[in-house]
Amino acid sequence: MELGSLKVSDIGLGAWQAGGRAWTVDKSELLKAYRRAFELGINFVDTAEIYGWGESERFVGEAVRGYDVVVATKVAGFHWGRVEKSAKASLARLGRIDLLQLHWPPPVYVPLCRVVRELERLKEAGLTSEIGVSNFDARLLRRASECLKRHEIVSDQIEYNPLNRAADAEEFRKTAEELEVKIIAWSPLAKGAALGKWGPDRARSMDPAFKKASTEAGRRVVEAVKAVAQRRGVSPAAVVLAWLRHRGVLPIPGVKNAVQAEDVAGALRLQLPEDDLRLLDEATAPFVAGRVGMGGIRYVPGFLQKLALKLYPV
């Protein structure tokens, strides 16, 4: 897949787990997982300054050293006044930034163009190769694109998984296609909910995906994923990732160990036949309803957003 000038594998890795605050994880296992994934052809890693307040970025900086990997990070949405300072701190932790994204839209009282043009300026200054956004709905994505004259927004990172297909609603899909913005799918496995898995991690207890998975429609999704997995002799996670790949989005699963990394890399080559894809499309159709992005957060003042993340780090 191409994100502007960046050539990336059709599946990447999400490094929230490496922040260590919302997830239970063994860092040495995680490092082995990343190295294994790189050896098997995965070359895209996504992180963010707020994941463990720099801890995930430091981990990614170490994990990618010596490998030819495309590194994406995200500056927090409350940094509208100091995007450059924040991005430079991320760069120091990572060693390189190939894709710089705004983690969520800025508060309503901030002119969107001011923030997006700041990203454009950082690209021109050579701090990053490409720029992107995250959690932007169709309207915000269009407004943000219209702010820019010299460069393009190459990606919008949004939640997209079998239990949340809001991005398949016509308005969003059409806008993204027209603007040639690629979709990076966060929580592609719905934190395990789409596989019928659960775990004690705090990130999971905060996520409505598990409630959705326990509804009748949600149970049908999990059953469909498991049925395809059994038929093809692969894991449920591989099925979900292959289905997402087929839908043209870039999934970034958060692996925890080398076994999961191998499984994820195996999904790079997994081709599901038409009847399996149709079964998954139909089972997940009820989850096209819903909203893309984090609209509500725009009404929370930036300093309160930051305070909440200081009190409850992720």
Ligand SMILES: NC(=O)c1ccc[n+]([C@@H]2O[C@H](COP(=O)([O-])OP(=O)(O)OC[C@H]3O[C@@H](n4cnc5c(N)ncnc54)[C@H](OP(=O)(O)O)[C@@H]3O)[C@@H](O)[C@H]2O)c1
């Ligand atoms: N932009 C945003 O606002 C935003 C928000 C959330 C996440 N993200 C990004 O998206 C990435 C992924 O999302 P996520 O971590 O929330 O959820 P996810 O990738 O859907 O689920 C992660 C969990 O799934 C399990 N798993 C991973 N690979 C597996 C495999 N092959 N087989 C079975 N289980 C497997 C692991 O947990 P167990 O081993 O414990 O089962 C792991 O912790 C994050 O790391 C982050 O980079 C971005």
